[in-house]
Every structure is written in C-alpha cells, then in structure tokens.
Amino acid sequence: MIMTNENTEITTLPAQEAARYLQNAREILSEKAGKKDGLYADVKYVKMAAGTAYSAALLILDEYLKQKEGIKFIKPKSIEDYISRIRKYDKKLLSLLVDIYDELHLAGYYHGTRSVNTIQTGLNNVTKMLAYI
Numbered sequence: 001m002i003m004t005n006e007n008t009e010i011t012t013l014p015a016q017e018a019a020r021y022l023q024n025a026r027e028i029l030s031e032k033a034g035k036k037d038g039l040y041a042d043v044k045y046v047k048m049a050a051g052t053a054y055s056a057a058l059l060i061l062d063e064y065l066k067q068k069e070g071i072k073f074i075k076p077k078s079i080e081d082y083i084s085r086i087r088k089y090d091k092k093l094l095s096l097l098v099d100i101y102d103e104l105h106l107a108g109y110y111h112g113t114r115s116v117n118t119i120q121t122g123l124n125n126v127t128k129m130l131a132y133i
Helices: 014-033 043-072 079-087 091-110 116-132
Strands: none
Touching (some): 014 043, 043 079, 043 091, 043 116, 091 116
C-alpha cells in the first residue's frame, strides 16, 4: 500500500507492486552498481538489487498461489514449499522460479556475483513471471 500526503491509503495491485520492486531493482543497478566489461563494479548494490528483484518474484508467486488456492492459501515458508506448490499448477512457472532462485537469490544476493548477464537474465525472468498474475 502507498500512503498519500493526506494519510489515505491507496491499494496497489500485486502485479503493480511487483513491477515497482522490479523497476527499483533496475534503477539501483543502473544508477549505483556501475558496469564495465560485462561486470558490475559495486557488489553491494548488486546484492541490494538482486534482493529487491527476488522479493518481486515472491510477491508474484504469492499472488499466483492465492489465485489458485483461494481461501486455503497459506504463505509458503521456504523455497522448497514454493517449488512443491507451484509444481502442482504450472511447469513453466516452476522453471522460472528455479532459475530466479539461482540467478537472483543465490548468485546475486547471497554470493554477490558481478556478472551483468546473470543478473539481467534474472530480472528478465521476473518480468516473464508478471504474466502469471
């Protein structure tokens, strides 16, 4: 939710919120991470952007599962839980999830890869995920 100056709440749709997270990640990379020879210069900002983009993916997955499971939806507590539940509904989305987990969460956020290609592939995969909600 977004607060306006009058302290009234404006509800954002999950897809809009996820797109906003993704845009924030792209801005962090373009404005702060610096690029040279296919590598990012500042790992701190790569980690920040990868974490933000991965959060966008989780927002998308939560909304997708809410749509599929309805009132039975309970937020997954682990990546294994996401994988087992998404596997029941859509194999392509499952593949995107596994790729994003590797590219953004493990390589980007956890290990701090400097590879522009790895991070950009992850961001593009999150963009593809948006079509599911």
